[in-house]
Amino acid sequence: MSGNGQGAGEADEALSAALADAPPQASAGDEAHRAYAAARADVDLLRTQVRLIGDALAARPAPPAERRPRGRRTALAWCLAAVVAGVAGIGGVVLARDAALGGDSAVGDAKRTLEGVVACASDIAEGTVREVTPTGEPGDLRVVMDVDRRLKPAGGAPRLAFTIHIDDDHDDVAPPPEPGSRVLVMVSVLPGEPVDLYEGAADIASARAWMEKALAASRGLPCESDTA
Template identity: 35%
Template sequence: MAEYEGVDALLAAITDEPLPEEVQDDAAFMAEHGSALADVALLKEQLTLIGDALADSTETGEPVARTARKPRRPRGARKPRNRRPSAGPRKRFRRPDALAVALGTFAVAVVASMVVGMSWLIAHSGVGGGDDTASSARADSDNKDAGSADRTGGAESSLSAPGYIACSRLIAEGTVAEVEPVPGVAQDRITLDVARYYKPDKGKDQVTFVMNEDVDPRLRKGDHVLVGIPRNAASPDIWSTREKDIARERAWILKALPQSRGLACE
């Protein structure tokens, strides 16, 4: 796990602490910090699902019905001759409370998720992401506002192209190497073989991020794609898969890159 003058990438992602300005110029550190942000966001979402399920089980819990006792025979009353004498009182067994069983099960699930999740965070590194936002971005010829013909949400239109790049932690182009469903949530974990970095200038051969399953277009293995992920975000807010869209995105990105280097993201 990367550490830059006392600043740990994983710890900074977990505590959500702001990064010093000098650290943000370190491409390797920012790539690892981005991966940690994605993994932390994914873990939080899974724990939230478990917590919601636990709350639902508490609200719908019903007490276990008890069997009413038979009325006792008054003292002195004779037993009918045609009945056999009782063999004695039967032992009463109480079924475990259904709510208690549910609470125990979810408690074990929460602990297991935390252990597995933290182990997974420590073991994995690379640029990552989490929430879905947009499918593609296109630039205006004057101010290069982020937008797209096949976008479903995404980059704020008030940002100019240089401003968008300045406020992005990753802009890269490559081929989707793997798409894995994330257990427990309707998301895909995308592994991208990077062919070209735009921001930062260089990085690892592969980056990872997560996207919702219902985005359009949904990335698939083998797709050629250009993605942009904002600073402190877990997933892309722009991605393009059609070649003509990729060419258009590439053009405004290359044109805006020199201006973006002198801008501060606010």
């Protein structure tokens, strides 16, 4: 009994640290680092699902602003209690999303799941930013990166170019990546869908973890728009 209580306490501590972006010190044991990495992956999954819920409830395409992990601490309070209490993990969030959409699983198309998001990705790549230049459109920047790791498609070109949008009207929008920065990006085939861009070793590792899992489950899934 005491062992179970101790394990739950350690899990709660790891979750709290992940939410605060406070990784264990280098002197902490391997178990602490593994628990933190697992908690970070869970938190990123929850944040992504919450964003998808918001997009679905808004009944409109996602706004043309890049979704970035830094500073993403909004809309999590309602689901955090469920996580700490051990309510079915990510499955609990999926159920909450379906309930918010009316409780009918038929309305939850592929685009509203992590697997569906990945199915709609043309490129999922990791590498180093080579250049960032204005496109001439307000807020739009063209990013070119040297790719050294591709999740989708397998193989692919060693260089990837995409456009991100920075909305200066919102204070919580992270600045664009700088040349030399290491990033993980997911580019959608859907028109107007913003690029998911992750920076920093911890954010990249946790995003890569859920993307790899969703990629395996997305094989054979069609790409469906929220508005389809």
